[in-house]
Amino acid sequence: MLPDFLRYEERGGSSAQAEIFYGARVHALDNIRALISRLQPEAICDQCIVERLGLAPDVVVEQAVRQLSGTCGIERRRGTCALCESEKIVSRQKS
Numbered sequence: 613m614l615p616d617f618l619r620y621e622e623r624g625g626s627s628a629q630a631e632i633f634y635g636a637r638v639h640a641l642d643n644i645r646a647l648i649s650r651l652q653p654e655a656i657c658d659q660c661i662v663e664r665l666g667l668a669p670d671v672v673v674e675q676a677v678r679q680l681s682g683t684c685g686i687e688r689r690r691g692t693c694a695l696c697e698s699e700k701i702v703s704r705q706k707s
């Protein structure tokens with residue numbers, strides 16, 4: 613599978629646009645990781661991540677967190693979100 617920025621070019625964006633697009637995504641990943649890490653040991657749902665960080669609608673939080681969960685000790689499971697108190701899939705930093 614192609615990296616996001618290449619797929620963006622495929623859809624007709626210029627390479628400068630693609631770079632900005634890719635940069636924004638990497639930045640979003642950093643912010644998501646920082647937020648989850650600050651909340652530890654509490655968990656947070658995707659919806660609250662989007663609201664807290666004011667993420668662009670094209671940042672797919674579920675994908676981003678899945679990517680993080682492979683590398684940063686973040687786990688996804690059903691649980692209660694610390695912010696909205698809903699029972700749903702939440703992300704949490706493992707201790």
Ligand SMILES: [Zn+2]
Pocket residue numbers: 656657658659660693694695696697698
């Ligand atoms: Zn929530």
